[in-house]
Amino acid sequence: MKVLCLTTFPVEAAATRYRCVQFFxxxxxxxxxxxxxxxxxxxxxxxxxxxxGVVVKAAQLGLAALSRLxxxxxxxxxxVLVQREAALFxxxxxxxxxxRVLKKPLVLDFDDAIYVPYISPTYGRLVSSLKFPRxxxxxxxxxxxxxxxxxxxxxxxxxxNRNVTIIPTVxxxxxxxxxxxxxxxxxxxxxxxxxxxTQYLKPIIPVLRELSRRHxxxxxxxxxxxxxQIDGVVVQNEPWCLERExxxxxxxxxxxxxxxxxxxSVGKSGFKAIQYMAAGLxxxxxxxxxxxxxxxxxxxxFVANTPQEWLEKLSLLIKDPALRARLGAEGQQTVKRxxxxxxxxxxxxxxxxxxxxx
Numbered sequence: 001m002k003v004l005c006l007t008t009f010p011v012e013a014a015a016t017r018y019r020c021v022q023f024f025x026x027x028x029x030x031x032x033x034x035x036x037x038x039x040x041x042x043x044x045x046x047x048x049x050x051x052x053g054v055v056v057k058a059a060q061l062g063l064a065a066l067s068r069l070x071x072x073x074x075x076x077x078x079x080v081l082v083q084r085e086a087a088l089f090x091x092x093x094x095x096x097x098x099x100r101v102l103k104k105p106l107v108l109d110f111d112d113a114i115y116v117p118y119i120s121p122t123y124g125r126l127v128s129s130l131k132f133p134r135x136x137x138x139x140x141x142x143x144x145x146x147x148x149x150x151x152x153x154x155x156x157x158x159x160x161n162r163n164v165t166i167i168p169t170v171x172x173x174x175x176x177x178x179x180x181x182x183x184x185x186x187x188x189x190x191x192x193x194x195x196x197x198t199q200y201l202k203p204i205i206p207v208l209r210e211l212s213r214r215h216x217x218x219x220x221x222x223x224x225x226x227x228x229q230i231d232g233v234v235v236q237n238e239p240w241c242l243e244r245e246x247x248x249x250x251x252x253x254x255x256x257x258x259x260x261x262x263x264x265s266v267g268k269s270g271f272k273a274i275q276y277m278a279a280g281l282x283x284x285x286x287x288x289x290x291x292x293x294x295x296x297x298x299x300x301x302f303v304a305n306t307p308q309e310w311l312e313k314l315s316l317l318i319k320d321p322a323l324r325a326r327l328g329a330e331g332q333q334t335v336k337r338x339x340x341x342x343x344x345x346x347x348x349x350x351x352x353x354x355x356x357x358x
Contacts, residue, residue, distance in 0.1 A: 001031055001032045001033065001078050001079060001352075001356055002033050002035070002076065002077045002078050002079070003027070003032050003033065003034045003035070003077060003078070003079045003080070003081055003352065004035055004037065004071070004075050004076075004077035004079070004080050004081070004104075005020050005034050005035065005036045005037070005080075005081045005083070006037055006038075006039070006068075006071065006080060006081070006082045006083070006086045006094070007020060007036065007037070007038045007039070007082075007083040007084070008038070008039050008040065008083065008084050008085055008086075008087075008088050009038055009039070009040050009045055010038040010040060010041060010042045010045050011036075011038075011042075011242075012042055012045055012046070012242055013045065014169075014271065015083060015084065015111055015112075015169075016036075016038060016083060018169050018170065018171065018271065019083055019109055019111055019149075019167075019169055020034075020036065020081070020083055020109075021036060022172060022341060023341070023345055023348055024036075026341075026345040026349070027345075027348070027349060027352070030349050032079075032349070032352055034081070035077070037068075037071045039064050039067075039068055039086065039087050039088050040064060040088065041060075041064065043060075044057070044060045044061070044064065047060070061088070061089070064087075064088075065087060065090075068086065068087055068094060069094075072094055072097055072098055072102070075098065075102065075104065077104065078104075078105075078356065079104065079105050079106075079107065079352060079355060079356050080098050080099075080104045080105070080106045080107070081106075081107045081109065081352070082095060082106060082107070082108050082109065082139065082143075083109045083110070084109070084110050084111075084112070084114055085114070085135060085136075085139065086098075088130075089130035089131060089132070090130065090132055091132040091135060091138075092132070092135050092138045092139050092142065095108075095138070095139050095142050096138075096142065099142045099143075100142075105144045105145075105355045105356060106139075106142055106143045106144060106355075107143060107144065107145045107146070107147065107351060107352060107355045108139050108140060108142075108143040108145075108146050108147070109146075109147040109167075110136065110146075110147075110148060110149065110153060110157075111148075111149030111150075111153070111169055111269045111271075112149070112153075112264070112267055112268060112269070113152070113153065113156075113263060113264050113266070113267025113268075114136050115134075115136040115137065115156060116263045116264050116267065117131075117133075137160055140157050140159075140160035140161045141160050141161065143161055143163075144163065144354075144355040145163045145164075145165065145351050145352075145354055145355040146161050146163060146164045146165070147164075147165050147166075147167050147348070147351055148164055148165070148166050148167075149166070149167070149168055149169055149269035150166065150168065150267070150269050150270075150289070150290040150293075151166060151290070152266060152267055152289065152290070153166075153267055153269075154166045163354070165347065165350075165351050167344050167347055167348060167351075168269055168270075168274070168290075168338075168339055168344070169269045169270075169271040169274065169339075170274070170339045170340055170341050170343070170344050171274060171275060171278045171335065171339065171340065171341065172340070172341045173278055173332070173335055173336050173340045173341070173342075175246055176246060176249065176250075176275075176278040176279045176280070176332075177250070178250075178279065178280035178328070178332065186216055186217055186218050186234075187215075187217045187218070187253040187254060187317075187318050187324075188217070188218045188219075188220055188251065188252050188253045188254070189208075189217055189218070189219050189220070189252070189253070189254045189256055189314070189318075190219070190220040190221075190222070190248070190249075190251070190252035190253075190254065190255055190256060190281075191219070191220075191221050191222070191224075191255075191256040191257075191258075192222040192223055192240070192248055192249065192255075192272065192275075193222070193223045193224065193272070194223050194225075194240065195223070195224070195225030196225075198223075198224040198225045198226065199260075200258050200259050200260060200265075201221070201224065201228070201256070201258060203258060203260065204256070204258045204307070204310055205228075205230055206307065207307050207310045207311050207314070208230055208233055209230050209231055209232055209233065210311060211311060211314055211315065211318075212230070212232040212233045213232065214315060215315060215318045215319070217233075217234075217318055218234045218235075218236060219233050219234065219235045219236070220235075220236045220238065220248075220251065220252060221235060221236065221237050221238070222238045222239075222240055222248050223238075223239065223240030224237065246279070249275055249276065249278075249279040249281065250279055252276075252279070252281055253281070253317075253324060254281065254282055254283075254284065254314065254317050254318070254324065255272075255273075255275075255276030255279075255281045255282070255283040255284070256283075256284060257272050257273050257276065257283055257284065257285035257286065257291070258285070258286050258310075259285070259286040259288045259289075259291070260286070260288070261286070261288045265288055265289060266288060266289040267289065268288075268289055268290065269290055270285075270289065270290040270291045270293075270294045272285075273285050273291055273294050273295060273301070274294065274335055274339045276301075276331070277294075277300065277301065277328075277331030277332055277334060277335045277339075278331075278332060278335045278339075279332075280328040280329060280331070280332045281324075281328050281331070282301055282302065282317055282323070282324045282327035282328050282331065283295065283301040283302070283331065284301065284302045284303070284304050284310065284313050284314055284317070285301065285302070285303055285304070286303065286304065286305065287303040287304075287305055291303065294334070294339070296334075298327075299327070299330055300327060300330040300331040300333075300334045301327055301331055302316075302317070302327070
């Protein structure tokens with residue numbers, strides 16, 4: 001069985017790697033040969049996170065659209081898996097053509113509230129305005145099977161398609177080797193994100209400033225779209241790099257996962273918390289959306305809603321290496337049981353089999 005996997009972003013994007021590519025080997029062992037085609041090239045994906053160059057970006061978007069048309073001209077597949085949407089902008093023409101003209105069974109996977117109108121802090125109003133209203137609804141109706149990253153997304157999908165399966169964004173736990181951390185060095189607090197999520201770090205900057213008056217620590221910021229500076233805090237700003245992704249997690253002692261509560265954020269699948277926990281790190285996260293399901297406060301991590309709670313819980317972790325180790329170990333066990341590749345690969349296989357056999 002040949003599967004054409006159409007993604008919006010290349011493998012540099014977490015959704016493509018963790019919701020598609022990491023399953024390919026398992027699926028191949030069970031008769032599903034997957035071929036990946038992303039709408040954005042790695043080069044264009046990188047440029048989207050920089051300012052300027054609008055004309056060049058627009059031209060490359062046009063080429064991306066033409067390339068996508070070539071993808072479906074001779075699809076040579078038995079089944080199509082679309083991650084979020086086949087094209088970054090416009091109506092669901094690709095999905096319609098594949099299902100209505102070529103009669104290919106379609107599986108739609110989505111892990112964010114992509115049905116919510118959203119002005120991206122990276123792409124801005126121009127590209128956001130090119131989004132097609134109700135595109136997700138149309139794609140849900142066109143799909144034989146739907147995969148949702150969490151219950152909130154699944155509830156939305158069920159309004160338009162009854163064949164919905166919840167599969168969280170998962171990790172290959174074996175890749176996240178837990179490092180032995182030196183207890184006599186300064187604790188390293190870490191935030192790992194992207195240009196589009198840097199906005200969530202800023203509300204806790206006053207907390208980190210006050211925390212530095214009480215404790216000595218290092219803050220490592222990876223993947224932000226700007227150079228973060230905080231008075232009194234030693235901040236290490238580093239670019240995100242695919243080859244260093246797991247090593248960056250392993251370099252930390254405490255993970256930070258602040259999120260603001262809005263229509264877009266409540267639909268997130270909590271993957272950053274899962275990555276921190278997979279690496280054996282205690283995580284402090286905002287109790288927004290699925291984070292409240294992933295993290296049991298005081299058992300496998302901490303949730304913090306107010307600045308005072310952030311300050312108190314980070315202080316506890318900085319002062320107590322044993323507490324960090326206990327929460328980190330329990331967090332890793334949570335990931336092994338509920339958010340691992342081994343646990344969910346058979347479930348994705350079952351969805352594809354159902355779509356192919358419908």
